[in-house]
Amino acid sequence: MFESLSEKLQNVFKKLSGKGRLSEQDVDVALREVRLALLEADVNFRVVKDLVGRVRERAIGADLAKSLSPAQMVIKIVHEELIATLGSSRKLDLSGPPPHVIMLAGLQGSGKTTTAAKLALQLRKAGQRPLLVAADTRRPAAIAQLEVLGKQLDIAVHSEGDRPAPPDICVHALEHARKAAYSVVILDTGGRLHIDDEMMHELEEIVRRVAPRETLMVVDAMTGQDVVTVAEEFHRRVPLSGLILTKADGDARGGAALSVRSVTGVPILYLGTGEKSDALEAFDPARLASRILGMGDMLTLIEKAEAAFDEKQALAMQEKLRTASFDLKDFYDQMQQVKKMGPLQQLVEMIPGLAGMQRKLPTEIDDRQLVRIEAMIQSMTPEERHDPRLIDGSRKRRIARGSGTTVSEVNQLLGQFRQMQRMLKELSDGRMPRMLGRFGM
Amino acid sequence: MLFNRSRKLQSSLTRTRQSLFGRLASILAQSDITEDTWEDLEAVLLQADVGAETTIAVVDALRERAEREHLKSAQQLRGALKENLLATLQVQAKPYLGEASRALSVVLVVGVNGSGKTTSIAKLARYHQQLGQKVILAAADTFRAAASDQLQVWAERLNVDIIVHQPGGDPGAVVYDAIQAADSRHAQIVIADTAGRLHTKHNLMQELTKIRNVAARKLPGAPHETLLVLDATTGQNGLAQARTFQEAVDVTGLFLAKLDGTAKGGIVFAVARELGLPIRFIGTGEQPDDIAEFDAQEFIEELFQ
Ligand SMILES: Nc1nc2c(ncn2[C@@H]2O[C@H](COP(=O)(O)OP(=O)(O)OP(=O)(O)O)[C@@H](O)[C@H]2O)c(=O)[nH]1
Ligand SMILES: [Mg+2]
Numbered sequence: 001m002f003e004s005l006s007e008k009l010q011n012v013f014k015k016l017s018g019k020g021r022l023s024e025q026d027v028d029v030a031l032r033e034v035r036l037a038l039l040e041a042d043v044n045f046r047v048v049k050d051l052v053g054r055v056r057e058r059a060i061g062a063d064l065a066k067s068l069s070p071a072q073m074v075i076k077i078v079h080e081e082l083i084a085t086l087g088s089s090r091k092l093d094l095s096g097p098p099p100h101v102i103m104l105a106g107l108q109g110s111g112k113t114t115t116a117a118k119l120a121l122q123l124r125k126a127g128q129r130p131l132l133v134a135a136d137t138r139r140p141a142a143i144a145q146l147e148v149l150g151k152q153l154d155i156a157v158h159s160e161g162d163r164p165a166p167p168d169i170c171v172h173a174l175e176h177a178r179k180a181a182y183s184v185v186i187l188d189t190g191g192r193l194h195i196d197d198e199m200m201h202e203l204e205e206i207v208r209r210v211a212p213r214e215t216l217m218v219v220d221a222m223t224g225q226d227v228v229t230v231a232e233e234f235h236r237r238v239p240l241s242g243l244i245l246t247k248a249d250g251d252a253r254g255g256a257a258l259s260v261r262s263v264t265g266v267p268i269l270y271l272g273t274g275e276k277s278d279a280l281e282a283f284d285p286a287r288l289a290s291r292i293l294g295m296g297d298m299l300t301l302i303e304k305a306e307a308a309f310d311e312k313q314a315l316a317m318q319e320k321l322r323t324a325s326f327d328l329k330d331f332y333d334q335m336q337q338v339k340k341m342g343p344l345q346q347l348v349e350m351i352p353g354l355a356g357m358q359r360k361l362p363t364e365i366d367d368r369q370l371v372r373i374e375a376m377i378q379s380m381t382p383e384e385r386h387d388p389r390l391i392d393g394s395r396k397r398r399i400a401r402g403s404g405t406t407v408s409e410v411n412q413l414l415g416q417f418r419q420m421q422r423m424l425k426e427l428s429d430g431r432m433p434r435m436l437g438r439f440g441m
Numbered sequence: 442m443l444f445n446r447s448r449k450l451q452s453s454l455t456r457t458r459q460s461l462f463g464r465l466a467s468i469l470a471q472s473d474i475t476e477d478t479w480e481d482l483e484a485v486l487l488q489a490d491v492g493a494e495t496t497i498a499v500v501d502a503l504r505e506r507a508e509r510e511h512l513k514s515a516q517q518l519r520g521a522l523k524e525n526l527l528a529t530l531q532v533q534a535k536p537y538l539g540e541a542s543r544a545l546s547v548v549l550v551v552g553v554n555g556s557g558k559t560t561s562i563a564k565l566a567r568y569h570q571q572l573g574q575k576v577i578l579a580a581a582d583t584f585r586a587a588a589s590d591q592l593q594v595w596a597e598r599l600n601v602d603i604i605v606h607q608p609g610g611d612p613g614a615v616v617y618d619a620i621q622a623a624d625s626r627h628a629q630i631v632i633a634d635t636a637g638r639l640h641t642k643h644n645l646m647q648e649l650t651k652i653r654n655v656a657a658r659k660l661p662g663a664p665h666e667t668l669l670v671l672d673a674t675t676g677q678n679g680l681a682q683a684r685t686f687q688e689a690v691d692v693t694g695l696f697l698a699k700l701d702g703t704a705k706g707g708i709v710f711a712v713a714r715e716l717g718l719p720i721r722f723i724g725t726g727e728q729p730d731d732i733a734e735f736d737a738q739e740f741i742e743e744l745f746q
Pocket of ligand 1: 638
């Protein structure tokens with residue numbers, strides 16, 4: 001976890017004070033923690049060695065900036081090195097005359113079929129005419145899976161059953177795409193082991209015969225150390241042009257992506273972030289670097305908050321906070337803002353440290369509870385919303401009845417609101433930094 | 442032994458031996474114990490996905506032991522390491538399905554997306570068939586596209602009965618019906634497939650708990666075995682997976698799939714150490730025959746030959 005890495009580093013550096021530079025010894029103690037954190041994130045052993053070496057060079061003798069503690073300094077250097085290693089992303093290459101062929105390849109169970117559908121959907125949204133190709137003839141019902149997805153998304157699927165050889169299917173699909181004016185052809189190939197020579201040969205054959213514009217390796221975010229061996233072999237057999245990291249909506253830190261990028265030099269293009277077909281996000285190196293360090297997906301969270309945020313409302317809200325005139329109606333409006341950011345559950349998963357904890361606080365982050373709170377506030381009169389002190393026993397009963405809740409729930413809401421008002425008052429008195437400090441930056 | 446180990450398993454173990462422990466063996470064959478010996482040892486374990494924490498624990502314990510027992514040669518160290526690793530994997534646990542003299546046993550199969558659940562179920566079905574037991578499959582993955590079609594193909598190939606509902610249906614109801622069917626058709630084993638789910642999805646884990654409860658209501662004591670299918674290529678996240686699935690559905694053992702690749706599956710040491718979960722079976726290919734009972738002794742022995 002980032003918090004614990006940052007805490008550990010803080011402990012490491014506690015003994016050191018007043019010195020203006022980091023000594024070799026200080027740095028080595030700190031780097032041990034960094035090394036452990038990276039290994040914990042499944043960054044490949046060899047890659048960790050290289051990385052730590054580079055961090056060491058930069059950290060030793062580095063001037064301690066006034067604004068950063070030694071721990072923050074080391075983290076900053078690590079973060080920067082991770083970003084540099086992850087490299088920049090790029091868009092899919094759809095240059096030249098269509099149809100463009102995109103081939104997906106990877107180990108069994110890495111998520112190729114789901115990703116093929118996601119890519120097709122995204123490309124269609126971008127104005128392309130995608131054709132999905134069922135080239136996995138081995139896994140039972142792999143073809144049916146792609147067909148079902150195609151039907152759900154209303155995207156055409158080229159399939160010939162499981163008899164023909166996959167390279168033949170791909171060639172036919174390309175011919176069909178030319179005739180029917182599809183602009184992108186997405187090949188869903190079967191999962192295979194890098195050491196299965198026959199199956200790897202099949203991939204080579206497909207590449208030889210349909211010359212994909214993009215050959216993307218699909219990598220499961222939960223993969224461990226062996227992924228470099230796998231990726232190196234795939235890259236050797238069919239030069240890869242990009243990577244897609246799947247199942248990134250879990251709590252795996254995704255060091256596998258960094259490892260593969262580092263040993264193959266192939267850029268990461270997308271992250272798969274859910275089972276739904278629209279859960280495909282562009283890759284962002286800074287964000288993945290934070291994640292590998294266990295910082296959670298803070299950038300995503302911030303971005304979502306920004307997207308859902310209404311500037312004018314925010315200013316008005318600030319003024320209310322400052323003058324401590326925040327009432328239940330404002331509370332309600334705020335809730336609507338938060339709701340625009342997505343399911344609470346999902347938001348909580350992005351906050352560092354909380355992802356693991358959420359199991360223990362299910363009621364507090366329950367969207368259903370939000371609905372009940374909304375109902376209670378809706379059952380209040382405007383006066384009551386403005387001044388909750390008006391709400392006496394009989395009013396509480398009326399509100400409970402009107403919202404299908406209980407008096408004790410109303411009491412709870414009012415209690416929480418009072419607590420929040422108190423907290424806001426503290427914040428407006430300028431005591432905010434203490435809270436943010438908990439996130440370790 | 443109940444099952445003849447397939448040639449594939451032999452070759453996969455040989456490969457593992459050659460790559461990982463082959464290196465270990467060559468390290469340990471050098472006679473004197475030096476600082477390099479320790480460092481190399483650590484590197485080998487880390488690269489096998491054993492994980493930093495477990496590796497440090499294993500190496501520290503070995504160091505202590507080497508000192509206590511005055512181990513001088515790398516040869517002795519090798520014996521000690523083998524024993525320590527073996528001890529880690531030998532957890533206190535009931536055998537698979539307990540002392541199964543009951544008329545009907547239910548096996549629930551869970552795991553993250555794509556770990557190999559459905560294929561492993563085909564293997565388990567085959568395993569029980571070979572024991573002369575009648576098997577019924579429950580296609581309780583009603584969520585993923587064509588998931589039940591996939592299991593149906595295996596059911597046909599293996600010639601076992603299967604209970605299937607509509608896509609999007611209630612998975613608990615599928616398990617309920619399968620137990621009912623097993624009862625009336627005098628089957629001895631129900632194996633339930635479930636949709637892959639990331640352990641971080643709280644609501645999906647709750648759904649799994651519900652499926653479990655439905656099984657228990659229909660047949661007291663069910664499920665008698667809850668297997669977590671772990672992909673051998675999984676890194677450190679495997680521990681979080683095992684921990685969360687265990688909390689949600691009381692996992693009783695692991696099915697370590699995809700051991701026919703070059704990944705070592707070293708995360709099982711951490712899982713055994715922290716959660717005390719036994720490894721029941723290993724998967725070594727894509728066909729129903731590619732299954733073997735896990736045998737810690739043999740596994741470690743094989744690795745060191
Ligand atoms: N090489 C190899 N492949 C395996 C093994 N077990 C499963 N697979 C393959 O892994 C892929 C995914 O397996 P499935 O059984 O569909 O996995 P699942 O966990 O049911 O997947 P979802 O239901 O989608 O979550 C398939 O291509 C299987 O053939 C194994 O032991 N070795
Ligand atoms: Mg399945």
